[in-house]
């Protein structure tokens with residue numbers, strides 16, 4: 001018996017194609033799929049509206065948990081040239097998971113929207129980090145990045161280490177913790193860390209390969225295999241961490257955000273106009289007992305005006321997150337940007353997570369995000385993630401605590 005296919009209507013196909021500018025969404029392809037017919041009236045279209053979750057019950061990538069209307073909606077469609085349309089469905093779609101296609105769709109639609117609005121964005125993208133050798137992980141492991149990425153693991157399993165290595169794209173100073181190598185002054189043998197060696201593959205906007213090796217008092221930096229004192233292409237990495245020991249002071253707010261007061265005041269004005277995900281309508285005032293401290297008073301969603309210092313730690317997190325997202329959006333107009341957020345022990349309701357994730361993965365959000373967190377079942381329900389778990393290696397022992405990175409598929413296959 002023939003199985004029912006949930007095909008897109010012509011209107012939905014047109015919507016999927018239009019959102020993509022009739023260009024292929026496969027990374028770096030961007031092929032135009034529509035043109036005038038040669039010597040004839042009319043036009044020719046070689047593009048395909050591909051299903052992310054499958055139109056047929058036994059099709060590539062399965063049905064997820066989607067209802068029939070969801071399968072037929074434009075949200076479930078990604079526009080491809082004919083070559084890439086057949087490529088992604090080969091092997092039952094096993095090589096191209098649903099969440100990968102969702103991310104490609106988001107990136108491509110964002111690019112097209114930017115072009116359409118004639119807004120220049122210095123387009124950049126971190127593809128992956130290859131960990132060649134290091135003290136905490138098994139050798140030769142790789143983390144692929146999409147638009148919104150999650151790394152989960154228990155305390156002291158190397159989440160912050162990965163963040164620090166990524167920050168080396170914009171600031172080599174963050175490698176200091178990895179031994180005296182950064183200073184060029186060798187420490188006594190026993191204090192030396194094991195060698196650290198990693199590569200970051202990224203686009204800015206052309207393809208770049210950053211190789212970093214810390215060994216015997218030396219930090220060797222190479223870009224595209226050429227030795228350089230430091231990476232000279234501007235890549236912006238913004239870092240925010242939330243340790244559990246939150247002091248409820250506004251001073252901390254300023255310090256955590258790592259931005260000067262003028263920028264902070266201007267971001268506040270910007271946010272007062274645009275609204276954050278949670279932040280509304282705030283103002284800064286000088287503290288009565290300390291000249292160097294400024295207090296923020298604002299609303300949390302539609303609640304009353306309150307002092308930041310008197311909010312709960314999760315409310316403080318959401319307000320600071322809004323400031324960081326605003327900062328990343330503004331700075332990504334000047335240089336490609338990665339926003340890193342370390343949640344540490346903070347956990348929220350699924351609704352709150354959903355609001356943040358939807359914002360960070362939306363086509364209109366012009367930067368990549370990496371969030372690190374303790375392992376939590378709550379994350380399992382979100383398909384928007386590109387997720388990596390840090391787990392104990394088979395060679396793990398208390399003398400040799402070494403971990404492995406495991407790619408976690410979020411699709412419902």
Ligand SMILES: [Zn+2]
Nearest residue numbers: 024029081084
């Ligand atoms: Zn293509």
